[in-house]
Amino acid sequence: DxxxxxxxxxxxxxxxxxxxxxxxxxxxxxxxxxxxxxxxxxxxxxxxxxxxxxxxxxxxxxxxxxxxxxxxxxxxxxxELFPLHAIYPSRQYRTAKVRAFVEFVMELLAEV
Missing domain, CATH: 3.40.190.10 (Periplasmic binding protein-like II)
Known part of the structure; x- marks a missing residue:
């Protein structure tokens, strides 16, 4: 209780x-x-x-x-499981910082 x-x-x-x-x-x-x-x-x-x-x-x-x-x-x-999306402009505008952040989050969540 x-x-x-x-x-x-x-x-x-x-x-x-x-x-x-x-x-x-x-x-x-x-x-x-x-x-x-x-x-x-x-x-x-x-x-x-x-x-x-x-x-x-x-x-x-x-x-x-x-x-x-x-x-x-x-x-x-x-x-309950929830979807997680990374939303950003088209790939041609994807900066190194955005790419690094998305890769970091994907590695973090791969452990889940």
């Missing part, structure tokens, strides 16, 4: 709904919210300070889970 730290969905004017997935099964979960934020670092710091549990991206908390500061409560259930 834990309080939740929710992430604010400004586009819809409400908190993101909690849903866990395993294969084709989806499990919506109702939570009691203690804190709501629209800032990922604030959510992580609140969780680390004991304010409640949060649904966060695995790659954003890998270090904290590895060193025992956070615990993955439901390792067999994941959050």
């Amino acid at each position: 834990h309080y939740a730290i929710d992430f604010w969905d400004a586009a819809h004017g409400r908190a993101y709904e909690w849903e866990f997935r395993r294969g084709n099964e989806a499990l919506p979960v109702s939570v009691r919210t203690r804190l709501m934020t629209s800032d990922a670092p604030t959510m992580l710091n609140a969780c680390l300070s004991g304010a409640g549990i949060a649904q966060v991206l695995e790659f954003a908390t890998r270090e904290q889970v590895r060193d025992g500061r956070l615990i993955d409560l439901f390792p067999d259930w994941s959050d």
Whole structure:
């Protein structure tokens, strides 16, 4: 029985709904919210300070889970997957900085 730290969905004017997935099964979960934020670092710091549990991206908390500061409560259930797109003008205008950033993000997400 834990309080939740929710992430604010400004586009819809409400908190993101909690849903866990395993294969084709989806499990919506109702939570009691203690804190709501629209800032990922604030959510992580609140969780680390004991304010409640949060649904966060695995790659954003890998270090904290590895060193025992956070615990993955439901390792067999994941959050909804989301698409991530890099949008920029046509390839002829792709600068070295943009190319380097896109390659960096692709390498980071390849570990996920």
